[in-house]
Amino acid sequence: MVADMGRAAVHDIAARLGMDPREVASRLVALSATGLPLLVGVECDPARLRAALAARPVYPPPQPYPAQFAGYAQPGPSGPHSVPSGPYPPPAPSNPFPAQTGPPSNPIPRPISTWGPPQTASWARGDQPPQDLTVPTTRTDRTNGETRTGAVGATLLTEGLEGERLAIQLVEVVDPADYLFTAAGYRLQEGERSVVVHTELTNRGGVPFQTLPDLYLVLVTPDGKTIQKAPVSLSSRPPYRIGVAPGETAGGHTVYVVPESTVITSVRWSPRPDEQSRTLTWTVEP
Structure with missing residues (x-):
């Protein structure tokens, strides 16, 4: 679906597949970490985001990304749905995700119809x-x-x-x-x-x-x-x-x-x- 759409918001993909947006985001990040030409981004209103953060409790800062994800922290095109056009970083030498021995417990359902080209x-x-x-x-x-x-x-x-x-x-x-x-x-x-x-x-x-x-x-x-x-x-x-x-x-x-x-x-x-x-x-x- 992402390949057909080219650029898509996580919540749009989730709505079309009938999935939880958090599950979709998790799977997209996992796919991008395997070396696929896929960039998962985020967009915000800076002023309102700072105001919202100021009104919430302060949490400890997140841990830094593991070394195998370092290549994805490079600056790229702006926007929440950007796809990089340059060379893609090589796959991580070690697979951070355990191998699956059986069929997926919650496979992504196939869309009913094939989507046509953008602008149609x-x-x-x-x-x-x-x-x-x-x-x-x-x-x-x-x-x-x-x-x-x-x-x-x-x-x-x-x-x-x-x-x-x-x-x-x-x-x-x-x-x-x-x-x-x-x-x-x-x-x-x-x-x-x-x-x-x-x-x-x-x-x-x-x-x-x-x-x-x-x-x-x-x-x-x-x-x-x-x-x-x-x-x-x-x-x-x-x-x-x-x-x-x-x-x-x-x-x-x-x-x-x-x-x-x-x-x-x-x-x-x-x-x-x-x-x-x-x-x-x-x-x-x-």
Whole structure:
């Protein structure tokens, strides 16, 4: 999947494979340590990161990397998804990872469909996720006095996995958004359309929200199926950045590519697909 995409965020790979982002990151780092031309990077907002660190307890500094990883600490291209273009360091003389004698206990599942080249709709398709982990919910509209359902324009209240107090507003649903999609340099295949969802997340508590706000923001069809976001961003409608500090509000635009005949009945947000008690749902009128 990484070879097909070229550049990808860990959370996007995890969402497509239905895996925990920490597991995906661990496997990517392990692969890069074997000498493969793979660079696992990270991106942050320096000012907000320093502010978040200043508000947290001080932990002992991490131990230095073993000698076999020293070759990967050289400066390289900036950005969270950069792939080095120069010669790659030779494999480590000793394998720091134990040999596996049997089949992997948790093999990475194969994606359902083959992704096409970048800048085409087949690369950005969001209507065929490898694994759909979200299921329709049958809960009441209110939990702990907080509204969990509403219409476009409504601000709904919920909590994050770490106890963050969140207020999320579905500002706008642009459907179709083909003109925005093509203006960014992408191409739709015949029989497809694009949808852009604009949301804003406010952190009302004192705990930083440390993940991508629209990581599990999905479209829902009349039969309860969900459509994952496409791994593209629009220059005219900026995407989310990772993390929202206490007291701050962040906005972002999420892009989807769906079959032209698909009907969207609602937009659903959840901190994790299996955490239904904190899910928010906005009804979308035809």
